[in-house]
Amino acid sequence: MSDQRIPLAGVIGSPVAPSRAPRLFGHWLKSMGLRGAYVPMDIAQADLAQVIRTLPKMGFVGVNIAAPYKETVMSVADLITDRATLIGAANTLIFRKDGKIHADNTEGYGFIESLRNGAPGWSARDGTAVVLGAGAAARSVVASLSDAGVPEILLTNRTRVRAEKLKEDFGQRVRVVDWVQAGNAIDGAALVVNTTPLGMTGKPELRVPLDGLRPGTVVTDLVINPLRTPLLLEAERMGCIAIDGLGMIICQAIPAFERWFGERPMIDGPTRLAVLG
Structure with missing residues (x-):
């Protein structure tokens, strides 16, 4: 140049x-x-x-x-x-x-690249993905997971109507789950993604039961303040693969x-x- x-x-x-x-x-x-x-x-x-x-x-x-x-x-x-x-x-x-x-x-490209960098063994064919939240970040995540070929995406949000609107835009592969059932949705999921601000410094905690997590489940949190969120710390304790949100920012x-x-x-x-x- x-x-x-x-x-x-x-x-x-x-x-x-x-x-x-x-x-x-x-x-x-x-x-x-x-x-x-x-x-x-x-x-x-x-x-x-x-x-x-x-x-x-x-x-x-x-x-x-x-x-x-x-x-x-x-x-x-x-x-x-x-x-x-x-x-x-x-x-x-x-x-x-x-x-x-x-x-x-x-943003979706950045999310998938961050996922692949943090969990090299992850495949879209591994199974169901659970997405917490239905805001702008969730749209990018759902679009990228759908494009990658994830067979089922369980979407849950504190305001169900926002989740329903997102489902309308992305089709039958997305299924809406009531927020109070988020813990049940996590049970057996191959991937869990938090796109909400819950758990961020100065925001309320993410109060979703995590006992459904299994060793090897990939858990990623888009919150980066703090970088090691309570969700990721608990996921690590339970033997999951925890990926922070910084990779998505860089990869996108x-x-x-x-x-x-x-x-x-x-x-x-x-x-x-x-x-x-």
Whole structure:
């Protein structure tokens, strides 16, 4: 890229300060010795479309999208991937050389890659997956598990109507279970995923009976504060394979970084430390 403009990328949100993407992308750029910059941008909703359309003229090759704009940016894009359409949200915008804005969602990809890294023996054919929660993160998880070929996904949420709506979007492979029956759903599951904020620092505890867990069950929690949640600690105690939520954050950034800066980044200890700050 020595004869080209220095590629710029960034993350847009409001507020954008909580985003860990600048730490991650900054670490990769520095450790890999690549030219480029990654900029956090706190943009008001009224200015969002204008800013996005202006960025390519300033040398930006793309941006990540944080809350609360993942759904809003879909209307700004010229092209939308099938997975972003299915999830109903985009976390990545690619500014193409032909001037078109390409929207994608890499969260499901990040989840599956994190799962495979943390539990190399896991297979979608292993059996039922239980997903706790029915919010935006759950949509990405359910979409990726369905695409991977998990035979049955049991979805449970404190507000059943949200789970029912998600089931409508993803079909018969998804079955809704009442929140009070979440413990029973876990019994015999091959995979358990917490997509709720329950168990996060400052949030209520995840009060779901875990006695149905079995040694070898894969348990992952998307909460990263704390990184070792009570769910994961209990899962480890019961002989399960416990996977924290940091891997998903890192893995979902890989496709964008490779596309924007031309090199595929590594996932290693220093990378995890950089994200944690």
